[in-house]
Amino acid sequence: MNKELKKRGLRFYASIYFKIIAQDFKSKMSYRADFIISMLGMILTNISGFVTFYIMFQNFETINGWNYYEMLFLYGFSLIALTPMQCLFDNNWNLRYAVYDGSFIKYCFRPINIFFYFISEVFDVKGLGQLLMGSLTLGYAWHNLGLQMTVGKAFLLVAALLTGSLFMIAIMNLAAATCFWLVNSGFVMVTMFKFTEYARYPVTIFQGIFRGLFTFVIPIAFVAYYPSYIFLRPGLPVLTCLSPLFGIFFFWVSYRVWMLGASRYSGTGN
Amino acid sequence: MKKKIWKYLTLLRVGILEEMQFRLGAVTKLFGNIIYLIIIYFLWKAIFAGAPTEVVNGMTFEDTMIYLVLASALFYTMEMYVTWDMGRRIKSGDIVVDFLRPMGYIKFQVLSLSGNTIVSAVTSLLPTMIIVYLITGGGFALSCNLLFFTAAIMIGTVLNYFINFFVGTICFYTESIWGINIMKEVIVLLLSGASIPLAFFPETLQKVVYYLPFQAIYNTPLKLLIDNSLSLQSRMSMLGLQLFWTVVVGCISYAFFKISVRRITVNGG
Numbered sequence: 001m002n003k004e005l006k007k008r009g010l011r012f013y014a015s016i017y018f019k020i021i022a023q024d025f026k027s028k029m030s031y032r033a034d035f036i037i038s039m040l041g042m043i044l045t046n047i048s049g050f051v052t053f054y055i056m057f058q059n060f061e062t063i064n065g066w067n068y069y070e071m072l073f074l075y076g077f078s079l080i081a082l083t084p085m086q087c088l089f090d091n092n093w094n095l096r097y098a099v100y101d102g103s104f105i106k107y108c109f110r111p112i113n114i115f116f117y118f119i120s121e122v123f124d125v126k127g128l129g130q131l132l133m134g135s136l137t138l139g140y141a142w143h144n145l146g147l148q149m150t151v152g153k154a155f156l157l158v159a160a161l162l163t164g165s166l167f168m169i170a171i172m173n174l175a176a177a178t179c180f181w182l183v184n185s186g187f188v189m190v191t192m193f194k195f196t197e198y199a200r201y202p203v204t205i206f207q208g209i210f211r212g213l214f215t216f217v218i219p220i221a222f223v224a225y226y227p228s229y230i231f232l233r234p235g236l237p238v239l240t241c242l243s244p245l246f247g248i249f250f251f252w253v254s255y256r257v258w259m260l261g262a263s264r265y266s267g268t269g270n
Numbered sequence: 271m272k273k274k275i276w277k278y279l280t281l282l283r284v285g286i287l288e289e290m291q292f293r294l295g296a297v298t299k300l301f302g303n304i305i306y307l308i309i310i311y312f313l314w315k316a317i318f319a320g321a322p323t324e325v326v327n328g329m330t331f332e333d334t335m336i337y338l339v340l341a342s343a344l345f346y347t348m349e350m351y352v353t354w355d356m357g358r359r360i361k362s363g364d365i366v367v368d369f370l371r372p373m374g375y376i377k378f379q380v381l382s383l384s385g386n387t388i389v390s391a392v393t394s395l396l397p398t399m400i401i402v403y404l405i406t407g408g409g410f411a412l413s414c415n416l417l418f419f420t421a422a423i424m425i426g427t428v429l430n431y432f433i434n435f436f437v438g439t440i441c442f443y444t445e446s447i448w449g450i451n452i453m454k455e456v457i458v459l460l461l462s463g464a465s466i467p468l469a470f471f472p473e474t475l476q477k478v479v480y481y482l483p484f485q486a487i488y489n490t491p492l493k494l495l496i497d498n499s500l501s502l503q504s505r506m507s508m509l510g511l512q513l514f515w516t517v518v519v520g521c522i523s524y525a526f527f528k529i530s531v532r533r534i535t536v537n538g539g
């Protein structure tokens with residue numbers, strides 16, 4: 001945790017967060033049609049992902065030993081794990097513009113954590129459409145796989161989803177932070193975001209260095225595959241057990257890099 | 271007449287120069303494309319490894335890869351940001367400037383986009399085709415199918431433009447550029463066969479897709495290039511269908527645009 005955050009206390013930050021978000025909501029609600037269309041766009045995107053699986057499994061019975069419902073499980077899981085990044089950390093997409101045109105300087109002059117202030121400015125409502133589709137898909141897969149639901153399992157599921165989210169957020173934090181060093185860094189974010197689309201496939205389809213790459217360098221394997229392993233397969237891989245710790249560590253690293261970039265920021269012009 | 275052609279050629283040249291300016295963009299595209307290809311290679315390899323037979327729906331792993339690699343190269347070649355651009359320019363009001371040009375808005379856009387496409391075709395599609403040809407040892411024939419392929423790309427680009435243009439025109443009615451765009455992208459990608467070859471679609475869905483204009487963008491050129499079993503007649507009718515869709519979508523877009531332009535409201539004086 002950052003020193004300032006400790007000094008101020010979580011309650012202080014929570015109350016500020018809701019104040020900032022409320023402003024964002026007010027401005028968004030004045031474009032109601034935009035809200036509905038964006039939501040529809042999000043849902044359509046997720047439906048198309050579903051249709052893709054449906055078409056694939058019309059022709060093939062398994063993908064690398066995973067059947068239709070197991071793949072849907074991974075898909076639904078990855079959609080839910082994406083939601084916190086989509087809803088809460090969406091302002092990362094605007095970071096490079098703010099840095100480029102100099103408006104980022106305003107965040108440096110507030111007596112609160114820069115990362116916190118910047119990120120809390122936007123809450124992306126359409127991410128909730130993703131949450132809805134993800135939950136429906138996961139529930140459908142869960143039901144058809146005949147899995148049991150117990151208190152323990154529910155607790156595990158939430159923990160696993162949070163783990164996946166941490167990786168997701170950390171990847172995009174790092175991608176966004178590149179703009180402090182690179183001028184034209186939009187493509188880094190776009191490319192990384194595309195990678196996360198493949199988080200829905202089991203990492204075991206990749207061979208050799210690519211499996212290593214997607215496990216340890218761009219850890220999309222931890223977004224859905226490793227955290228959801230406990231529900232789908234017997235046994236417990238070491239990486240699944242370690243994934244929450246990795247997730248917290250990776251998120252912390254991404255936060256430090258982001259802050260390091262922000263501290264290097266010297267504004268544009270004088 | 272001569273003056274007119276000169277004007278068109280100049281615009282085409284501007285489009286070519288514009289595309290060549292953004293070399294970083296081209297490198298980015300290439301990089302993104304390579305990674306995408308690596309991922310789909312592993313993905314489809316895993317998929318085919320689990321299949322009981324080597325040929326699924328008349329396609330082997332190699333056929334599928336040839337199709338998808340070329341589809342992705344074609345996708346990057348034809349990629350255009352008409353919808354985003356129009357949306358942004360409508361929102362800011364800059365679109366008025368485009369209307370003041372001494373040339374029709376559509377003509378102007380088609381010409382400069384054609385310039386962009388030509389550069390992308392030479393810098394990304396052509397190398398990809400050569401690589402695919404060398405790796406597969408003649409994965410597609412080198413005869414008149416290349417002519418059909420070229421013609422189909424040209425028509426497909428214009429059709430793609432008109433679809434983009436139609437969706438861009440919707441931005442006169444709403445400021446939700448992101449939502450409109452994402453819907454278009456999802457529908458075109460899925461139904462054009464760019465992400466999954468249409469041969470894998472269930473029969474009923476396949477029939478539906480063939481009655482829609484989207485498959486004429488990517489699937490028609492690719493089929494004309496890869497499928498050697500097509501007769502001259504069916505090749506001609508495929509091109510004809512593509513042309514038909516281009517004219518139909520073009521007319522609808524044009525009419526829609528003419529009606530929508532009247533409603534334009536630009537903020538500020």
